[in-house]
Amino acid sequence: MRPWLLALALPALAVACERPVYFSFDTGHMGVAEQVAATLDKHQVPATFFLASEPTLEGGHSLDERWAPFWRRLAASGRHDFGSHTWAHDIWVADLADGAMRFRTQAGSQRPSWRQLDAAGYCAELRRVDFRFQQMTGRALDPLFRAPAGKTSPRLLAAAQACGFRHVGWSPAGFLGDELPSEQVSNAQLLQRALARIQPGDVLLAHLGIWDRREPWAPAVLEPLIVGLKAKGFCFARLREHPDYRSAWTP
Secondary structure (H helix, E strand, O other): OOHHHHHHHOOOOOOOOOOEEEEEEEOOOOOOHHHHHHHHHHHOOOOEEEEOOOEOOOOOEOOOOOOHHHHHHHHHHOOOEEEEOOOOOEEEEEEOOOOOEEEEEOOOOOOOEEEEEOHHHHHHHHHHHHHHHHHHHOOOOOOEEOOHHHOOOHHHHHHHHHOOOEEOOOOHHHEOOOOOOOOOOOHHHHHHHHHHHOOOOOEEEEEOOOOOOOOOOOOOOHHHHHHHHHHOOOEEOOHHHOOOOHHHHOO
16 A cells, blocks of 8 residues: 555544643633634634622623523533633632631622631532533533632532532743733733643643733734644644543542
C-alpha cells in the first residue's frame, strides 16, 4: 500500500495536550455569557463553569428560566464541565465557636447581608445549584465547587468534601482581571499581562459579566487571549484532566 493510502487507512491519533491551561468562568450578570459561549465554540475551547443564582442585567437571576436554554445548550455540547458556586453567592467570613460558619451573602449589585450556616447548611447551598442544574439540563453537576471570592477554611472545605465537592481556586497568573475597574486597567493591559504571565497548568478565572467594569472583558480580551495562547504553544483542557482535580471523578 502506498504511504499516503496507509495514512488514510489508519485512525486519526489524538494529539496530546502537552502545555494545557484551564479556562474557568463564574456566573455574574450574564451580560457577556452568549459572547463567551460563542467564542469558546468558535475556537473549540473547553471550559469549566461555576454556577450561582446571581442577579442579571434583565432583572432576573442566572439560573432562572430565561437562562435555562443557555445552560442546556452548553451541557449538551459535551465540551465543558460545571460546578457549584453556592446558590446565593455566600462569601466565607469566619468559622464560629459553635461549629457554624459566618458568611456575607452578596452578588453583583446586591446589598450585602450576613448569615450563619453549619456544615449541613453549606452542603445544601452547594446541592441546591446541582438540583437546579439537573432541572435545566437533565445532568448533574461535576464534583467541583468554587467558593465565592475564593474564601475558604478547613471547616468549609471539609463540609463540601463530605457532600461530594472538591474546591477549585485559580492560579495567580490565571486571574484575568475582568473584575478590575476599566478606569484602572484597560482591556489591552489585561491581555498583555495575561499573555506574558500564564504558564502551563494554570487555572484561568473570568466571569460571565461584572457590574463594575465599563469596558466588557469578553469577547474583546477572550478571543485574542485564546489566539495568543495557541500561538505560544498552549492548549486547552477541562478540569477533569487537571492532575490536581481529576481524582474527584474517581468513585
